[in-house]
Amino acid sequence: MYRYSDFDAAFVAERNKQFRAQVDRRIAGNLTEDEFKPLRLMNGLYLQLHAYMLRVAIPYGTLRSAQMRQLAYIAEKWDRGYGHFTTRQNIQYNWPKLKDVPDILDALAEVEMHAIQTSGNTIRNVTADHFAGAAADEIADPRPVAELLRQWSTDHPEFQFLPRKFKIAITGSPNDRAVTKAHDIGLRMVEQNGEPGFEVIVGGGLGRTPMIGKVVRDFLPKADLLPYIEAVVSVWNTLGRRDNKYKSRIKITVHENGIENIRELVEARFAELRPGFSGVDQEILRDIEAQFAPPAFTARDTDGFTAFYDNDPVFRSWVDTNITDHKRADHAIVTVSLKKQGDTPGDASADQMRLLADLAEKYGYDELRISHEQNVILPHVPRADLPAVHAALKAYGLATANIGLISDIIACPGMDYCALATARSIPVAQQIATRFDELKLEHDIGALKIKISGCINACGHHHVGHIGILGLDRAGVENYQITLGGDGTETASVGERAGPGFAYDEIVPAIERLIYAYLDVRDSSEETFLETYRRLGMAPFKAALYPEAAEKHAA
Amino acid sequence: MPRAFTPKVITASDLLEGDVIYLTEDDTWSRHLTEAEVIDDEAHAQIRLLDAQSQPDRIVGAYLADVTIGANGPEPAHFREAFRATGPSNYNHGKQELAG
Numbered sequence: 310m311y312r313y314s315d316f317d318a319a320f321v322a323e324r325n326k327q328f329r330a331q332v333d334r335r336i337a338g339n340l341t342e343d344e345f346k347p348l349r350l351m352n353g354l355y356l357q358l359h360a361y362m363l364r365v366a367i368p369y370g371t372l373r374s375a376q377m378r379q380l381a382y383i384a385e386k387w388d389r390g391y392g393h394f395t396t397r398q399n400i401q402y403n404w405p406k407l408k409d410v411p412d413i414l415d416a417l418a419e420v421e422m423h424a425i426q427t428s429g430n431t432i433r434n435v436t437a438d439h440f441a442g443a444a445a446d447e448i449a450d451p452r453p454v455a456e457l458l459r460q461w462s463t464d465h466p467e468f469q470f471l472p473r474k475f476k477i478a479i480t481g482s483p484n485d486r487a488v489t490k491a492h493d494i495g496l497r498m499v500e501q502n503g504e505p506g507f508e509v510i511v512g513g514g515l516g517r518t519p520m521i522g523k524v525v526r527d528f529l530p531k532a533d534l535l536p537y538i539e540a541v542v543s544v545w546n547t548l549g550r551r552d553n554k555y556k557s558r559i560k561i562t563v564h565e566n567g568i569e570n571i572r573e574l575v576e577a578r579f580a581e582l583r584p585g586f587s588g589v590d591q592e593i594l595r596d597i598e599a600q601f602a603p604p605a606f607t608a609r610d611t612d613g614f615t616a617f618y619d620n621d622p623v624f625r626s627w628v629d630t631n632i633t634d635h636k637r638a639d640h641a642i643v644t645v646s647l648k649k650q651g652d653t654p655g656d657a658s659a660d661q662m663r664l665l666a667d668l669a670e671k672y673g674y675d676e677l678r679i680s681h682e683q684n685v686i687l688p689h690v691p692r693a694d695l696p697a698v699h700a701a702l703k704a705y706g707l708a709t710a711n712i713g714l715i716s717d718i719i720a721c722p723g724m725d726y727c728a729l730a731t732a733r734s735i736p737v738a739q740q741i742a743t744r745f746d747e748l749k750l751e752h753d754i755g756a757l758k759i760k761i762s763g764c765i766n767a768c769g770h771h772h773v774g775h776i777g778i779l780g781l782d783r784a785g786v787e788n789y790q791i792t793l794g795g796d797g798t799e800t801a802s803v804g805e806r807a808g809p810g811f812a813y814d815e816i817v818p819a820i821e822r823l824i825y826a827y828l829d830v831r832d833s834s835e836e837t838f839l840e841t842y843r844r845l846g847m848a849p850f851k852a853a854l855y856p857e858a859a860e861k862h863a864a
Numbered sequence: 865m866p867r868a869f870t871p872k873v874i875t876a877s878d879l880l881e882g883d884v885i886y887l888t889e890d891d892t893w894s895r896h897l898t899e900a901e902v903i904d905d906e907a908h909a910q911i912r913l914l915d916a917q918s919q920p921d922r923i924v925g926a927y928l929a930d931v932t933i934g935a936n937g938p939e940p941a942h943f944r945e946a947f948r949a950t951g952p953s954n955y956n957h958g959k960q961e962l963a964g
Contacts, residue, residue: 336880338921356924358948359958361882389957404957407880653954724944725952733947735954785942 310373310676311456311600313421320464321418324425328352329411336408351431353424354410357728363402363410364427365417369437369455369479370398370686372677374666379420381662387413392662394647394655396681396719396770397476398436399427403726425463430471432462432542438480438487439680442603443642443688445634448498449505451481453598454534457590461535468542472549473557475542476514483799488681490522490801491515491773493559494541501528511541511571512563515767519803520560523568525575533579536586540578544571604674609639609691617696624699626752627710632695635688641695643673643687644680645702646709646717650746654720654738655683664705672698681770682719684712715750715757715824716742719770723763723780724787730763732780732787733813737761740817745824754824756837760795773797775839776823777804778816789816791823793850794842805847807854819854826853872909873900873938874916875948876926884948884959885923887916893923895959897949898937903928 313321328348335345349355353364365380372380380400384392387409388402395401405413417423427434435455442450458477462468468475479496480487489495495510507529513522529537545559548566556565563571618625633642645665648654657665665685669677672694678686690698702708711717718741721727723734738761745751760774764781771777777792788810795804811819830849831841842850851858874887875897885893886900894900903909909928916926930941940946951958 336921341920342924356877356882358944359883359951389955403952405882407882724947725954733953735952739954782944787943 310371311452311597317421317460318418321421321423321425324352324423325411325414325418328414332407332411347429350428351425352410352414353427354405354407355428355728357403357726358724359726360404361407361410362726363405363413363424364395364399365402365422365424366427366434367398367400367422367679368434368459369441369452370439370679370681371437371441371452372679373420374670374675374677376420376422377662377666377669377677379416379422381659381666383413383416384659384662386416391656391658393653393722394657394679394683394685396683396721396768397434398439398679398681399434400679401722403722428474430473430475432458432465432468432471432475432477435459435462436476436478436487436492436681438482438485439678439682439686440486440633440642440688441481441678442601442676443635443640444482444484445636446484447482447636448500449481450601450603451479451487451496451498453594453601454496454498454531455479456597456601457535457594458538460593461539461590467539468546471542471546472551473554475545475559477538485797485799485801486680488770488773488797488801489513490799491519491770491797492522493545494538495522496534499528504530506530507534509537509541512560512568513801514558514560515770515772516558517555517765517767518558518560518564519767519772520564521801521803522560523563525568525572532588532591533583535590536582537575537579540575540582543578543582544574548574604676604689606637606640606674606689607691609693611639611692614692614695621696623710624696627699627708628695630710630714630752631712639692641690641692643690643695643698644712645685645687645707646711647684647707648711648717648742649706649709650711650716650742651739652706653735654718657685661705661707664701664707668698668701682717684717711742711751713756713758714752715745715754715759717758718742719758719760719774721762721764721769723761723769727763727768729766730780731765731782732763732789734761734763734769734778734780737778737780737789737813737816741820744817744821748821750824750828753834754828754838755834756839758797759820770797771795772803773801774804775837775842776820778820779810781810783810787813789813789819791819791854793823793847794839796839807847807851808858809855822853822856823850826850869904869906869909870941871931871933871938872903872928873897873931874903874909874912874926875900875929875945876916876923879920879922879924887912887926891915895962897931897940900931900938902931902933902938 510522762769792804
């Protein structure tokens with residue numbers, strides 16, 4: 310795993326020192342809030358509904374046990390004993406005090422972490438497939454490239470005052486678990502004639518104008534990555550609209566100018582930039598790649614696992630739901646659910662974080678991942694150790710067998726925390742999860758992604774939920790719109806609005822009607838909700854959601 | 865015809881703590897909405913907002929928020945202000961915690 314160079318450490322220390330002085334000046338009254346705000350945002354510090362919020366980057370979602378332990382320590386020492394993992398592989402602390410933030414940043418630096426560029430109109434934390442380096446379907450580990458992008462984008466002088474924020478995601482697998490088509494730039498590692506490279510997708514995004522990204526270059530040789538990405542950001546930095554923040558993201562630039570024009574401009578800019586890249590970046594990349602060498606896997610017998618699997622139904626259910634194939638047959642990828650029914654999606658207590666760190670250290674080659682779906686992953690666990698891992702997780706409320714099921718809901722913080730929100734999302738997620746757990750229908754329903762956002766900005770990815778829920782303020786009352794048929798994977802699509810929204814106390818019953826309609830019309834238990842929707846379209850679901858309208862129509 | 869002025873309070877975030885505070889009649893800041901000065905007049909509202917904004921080393925982001933008048937004084941008119949006056953719904957944190 311990547312370790313900070315002396316340069317990285319000195320850079321972060323210097324930034325922390327600067328920010329400490331900026332906080333002092335703000336508290337002393339020497340900086341106004343207007344002056345201070347861009348400085349705090351550069352360091353991930355927001356002011357929300359009830360308190361400050363500090364957003365800490367977890368680059369490409371990768372953590373060592375020592376880092377996870379430090380996150381737990383920070384949660385206990387300076388916050389309320391928990392942290393919230395987000396859809397962009399960050400962790401948010403919801404209750405820090407202004408004067409403590411410099412100390413928190415220093416504590417993060419001790420374990421080679423920071424909050425730089427987790428906000429503001431900059432290139433944000435680069436996200437990656439959370440199964441990177443472990444997945445059986447992977448062409449190559451995307452994280453060295455993500456780390457290279459982190460180093461390149463951090464404090465990049467040309468890109469500190471972009472038209473708006475800029476988000477990059479990367480995957481090394483054909484199965485897209487990183488939502489690359491809904492990012493400003495999505496990178497898919499591909500091979501052409503044995504040569505490694507990338508498919509470059511631009512102009513995807515969610516928010517008030519959801520767009521699926523378009524391929525701007527179908528094969529970019531690996532060595533051309535930085536100049537090409539620099540060309541894309543540079544073209545957008547020039548063309549991107551600064552007059553209207555709702556039209557400023559690259560998705561609008563691509564939409565307004567057309568992908569062909571953008572491609573021409575990017576290629577022209579790339580031709581200018583490419584000669585400046587002498588190969589130093591590739592030397593740096595080789596150093597980084599060496600640090601991401603796979604752990605020294607120990608070959609293990611799986612007989613004990615098999616016996617346990619055959620005899621313990623609770624363990625079997627957890628394995629069937631939360632375990633993914635590892636590139637080695639004697640190992641497995643464990644997704645630990647932070648979605649216990651009724652709990653807040655993505656929250657982990659300090660005790661839970663410490664347990665996860667201990668398990669990573671003891672059974673998982675010291676590696677942890679955070680997924681954009683707000684769960685924690687132990688990417689390399691010998692199958693023989695799965696029973697022990699399961700038992701330990703169970704003791705801390707972390708053994709919920711629901712990955713990919715109806716209660717594995719993405720939810721943004723919504724109006725319980727966020728100053729931008731127009732409605733709550735967390736309690737809606739809690740109630741849906743609790744309801745279907747009571748009905749004991751979760752496993753029967755099967756693969757289903759519900760994603761909830763508490764405002765149009767779509768941090769909860771509702772547009773790409775099989776069922777998306779968007780919370781709005783309609784005449785001073787919370788109102789929830791449902792979209793259907795969204796998909797965030799390699800077959801990405803934006804969900805379609807089903808019709809008028811539902812009041813806060815109507816949304817869970819509406820989802821229940823929707824699910825019963827699906828169970829009625831699916832052609833077998835093998836056909837997923839999304840497949841059924843794609844086969845039958847909106848009609849049967851609309852009829853279930855709006856029975857009165859359906860009756861009227863029939864009469 | 866201009867819309868009739870509805871009762872308002874001035875609210876902001878505390879600079880150091882980041883929590884919700886309300887401007888009182890005697891120019892202090894309270895953590896309790898019930899202690900906020902209720903403003904019934906547009907011109908007075910603008911003056912009080914200026915008073916609040918002139919304390920940048922104490923508060924952040926002062927604005928006027930609509931209230932209704934209940935038995936114990938001002939109450940939030942909109943659910944956003946109700947959440948600010950209470951705390952998040954998923955944990956007993958924020959103001960509801962102080963209320964016991």
